[in-house]
Amino acid sequence: MTQAHPVPSGLRLERVVMVMRHGVRAPLSGEVPVTTRTAQPWPNWPVPEGQLTPHGASAIELLARHDRRWLASLALTRCPAAATVRIWTNTASRTIASGEAYAQGFAPDCRLTVGHLAEDRTDPIFEPLAAGATAFNPSQAIASIDRFTGGMAALVARHRPALVLLDTVLGCGHGACSPVDPPSLVASTDRRGIELSGPIRAASGIAQVLLLEDAEGMPRRAVGWGRADPVTIARLGALHAALFDVFTRSPYMAAHQASPLGHRIIDTLTAARAPRLDVMIGHDTNVTALAAALHVALDAPGFARNDVAPGGAMVIERLRDPRSGERFVRLYYRVQSLAAIRALRPEVIATPLAVPGCAAPCRLDRFVALLKARIA
Template sequence: MRLSARIALVAAALLSASSAWAAPVGDRLEKVVILSRHGVRAAMSTPERLGEASARPWPRFDVPPGHLTARGGQMITLMGDYYRQLYTSEGLLKAGDCGAAYYWANVTQRTIATAGAYAKGLTPGCANPVNTVGEGKDDPMFEPVKAGVVSPDKALAHAAVAGRAGGDLTAWSASHRQEVEQLDAFLMQCAKGPCPPAPGKRRALDAKPGFVEGEELVSLSGPEAFASGVTESLLMAWADGGDFAGLGWKGVDEDALTRTFFLHQAEFDLRLRTPYVAQALAGNITGRILDTLDAGEAPLGPSGAKLVVIAGHDGTLAVVGGLLRMEWTLPGYQPNQIQPGAALVFERWLRADGVRVIRARFTGQSLGQLRAATPLTLAAPPLSTPVFIPGCSTATPAFDCPVARLREVLAKR
């Protein structure tokens, strides 16, 4: 077995153990908010368009671009069933208590279908609706700028991003040259990048770094942005069971995929986790999450709901993580990567000493669990790790964050 594989197995065992961490005697779980990315979707581009960026053809999906796949829905239901087992064991949920859960989704097919798939596993036999703002509307939690609830300074957002890149996006991108050449070798299927010229092909090597004007607060071009879309499509096809070997691809395995994700995360981190950008894009949804956990002015769902599921996108989790300065890493993924169906889980506990605290975790299926659609149980859980919230978390095993202190931290940011 490769050393990297042995290390990953040890890390996986440690992280999986954290998901089964036992709360101290006398602590009581009161409320949970699960902020989840949607499940496995079809690539946003057609196989033909993706084929322009690789030497081999791409697997086809059984649904239109961007839609949740059948396997994607199945794997979200497995996650929902795992949460049902977990929170039943914690005493939060009881069989047949349909009103204990509430579901909210952004207005896309994949997020609405994801929330519905969660309900099948989390509250089976119940007719819980998936709540949204309605077709054709912009949800302020997910699209605060388009919905008109915040008006950030776009020039300042660009300056903040450029500042994190040392004021020179070209130089920042050049620092990733090795990873760009590795991705080129993977896509063009040569022994070592950069690969020989390939007329008619789109290459990460040829993408020019810079800002792109558009509706988004910040959009980037360059090898990292090019890689972001392509490697996300690789991840989705892999998780959906795509037959890469049958299409002539070589070297497509978990180790290779993990390496290809580096550029995607570099682009995501710079574009979405820059503090000013995260403040503008995540302030509203993070406030709603805290209000839901702590009976604030604008909670999601009825007061009797003990568990609230919010189905959004990887960008949703990225900006919330950026706003609260949270970091996480799961084996098989890059730091702060957000795989399909992964979630930031916020739990409100009443400790035995009378203090109410938030315990945050990042939870998601491993590459192997996604590929095999592995059933999940308390004995065989998804990967999970506790998340530290700077300025709030304390030196306790689950990084307890007092609710009152979290409100102060969020107000400052």
Template sequence: MRLFARLALAALAVLSTTPAAADTLEKVVVVTRHGVRAAMSSPERLETATARPWPRFSVPAGHLTANGAELSTLFGGYYRALYEKQGLLAGAGCGQVYYWANVTQRTIATAKALGQGLSPGCAVEVHNVGEGKVDPMFEPVTAGVVKADVAKARAAVSGRVGGDLAAWSAAHRDAVDSLDELLMQCDAAPCPAAPGKRRIFDAKPGFSAEADATVGIEGPEAFASGVTESLLMAWADGQDFASLGWKGLGEASLLRVFPLHQAEFDLRLRTPEVARIGASHLATRVLATLDDGPDAVGGKDAKMVMIVGHDGTLAMLGGLLGLDWTAPGYQPGQIAPGGALVFERWKRDDGARVIRARYTVQTLSQLREKKALTLAAPPASSPIFVPRCSEASLDCPLDRFGAVVKAAVAP
């Protein structure tokens, strides 16, 4: 009975999110993270926290890798196939998709790679604010379009953990132990003493004195966040850990250590007051684009707009609007390379215009093995319920979506 109930619910979910034959897809806005990049830290620094040597990337720190570009092109090809089938993109017109990226190598290179698959045969032009400038969609405080009240943001973060970061951190001890076992390559945590090595559990929880535009957090979660992201990037890039002596590293072990990164990201970036500071300008531009307003990214003519940013971009936008998602092999809310929030504007057969949102991402095996993405073998996709907007069908009326965004954003 339980299996039958689960199958019935799954079938209902598919039916509820399948467009009616008479529905018309009018516009799509994709807010995506860049593709697979090299680790931000040097191998030498990462090796201070591991018992085994660290893989070497062939590109500078933080740059999109060759495999990352190939994976992004595969994703772009999938978007093309999907939206051709749904009638949004037709023929070989090269002006149908507009590309906007933050001013970093990995975001610009990702947009170009996506375009190779999404706009085949076209000269892909990636738009940005220009070298040396700050893009308010990604860094609104630095750009001067939003003022950060760091004290209030810190109070909001502190309020979510009962004013006790140490107690909040202690709740993640199982994940800390799993990461210690993986990094120090022992059978059971705590692993034997390793002279000269930094250990996850040695980091002390607290607020950072050197806060950025919002709130800085220190402790095991912050330490682990960078390390596990580096593991994820190297794994997705196809790096050979086994030849370097690593044992037990795979999708299952990665899933066990991802919670530390997610806990830190959720607290630091998805706290509503923090997300309001960081994502209000972006949310306003996304709404204008979906509504064909005067501030639409790419103007009114683009049928599809690709906005390429970072994991923090999606985390704060999700926190601002209360969006939640889960993909197989990842933690709830996790944003892997190439992961994207997709907002589709549909005109239903009853004349109503609605937004249908989802999160889509390549699975770990699709990333590592560079698997082709097709309509028959798609990336993972998670329909999203928009609080205070979505109906039982998951349709979110466009006018109500506008009201939700306007109520959420910073003045």
């Protein structure tokens, strides 16, 4: 099942750019350390830390099959030529594996190339701060984040009910939870980024792991020890989304986090020659930074607002009026619901996104001007 949005009458689909999060993965190192706030054992995963699971790969293949049908008007051959489809991933194993799963689902047995830098290199498209890709100033960043959030203490206060709920899921009612540092936001040692400590940092990764347990299809009795039903997981997702309020969603952070990515999008949309489909597979920070730069919110069933689903993507279509030659863009948030990922059901939702200040469909030149004005 998919919610399709036909190309408006009189327009033709020419190009598509997709910025996508990797699929369901095992917990990252440090997300659930052995001392993390509960004495109860965490579930075992079928792959090492941070890697895409077989279940996650299957869900990505389902998304790719949907995208192939959805984008049929791009008129790609059964095995698309390298010049027509470009799949580029970050260097983490989960993003590369997600790219390979996407390629297999999009064009089965065609051996589409999945490009990425060497695994020991930092790709500025996906990790611009670590790559030193912009003139990032941590003091300006922290000031912008404080204006956007009201400060770290206010951010924690807003999410206090979710923090209490997380303690309940963790079984912290009898003193099992470890202490948490007070909220703090400072420049990183190398001054290429910022470092957050305190309740949101401590809770965000745990909330994400609980969601990933559900998405992986673990038995209900194992998801949050039987205390994290879908409604609870969605509420706890606000703690993970709060991390993006710090790292990607303030105007300054969005401008820098989305900069190389945004320029790549502009190049693909405006170049005389470019792939018809350009898929970039990275992380939730990439999707949220782009959304923040464009002033749009990301909503999907089973997820908190702006908590990006595994495999969730921002999709930008370039359309052309063959009579006038004028070009336009349309934006979507393409995603599977949490329930669909869990059950590996072929249910995909493509939600239209309206960019403020850009009527839909948005003129390409207007879209480019808006995005350029909001990225470093």
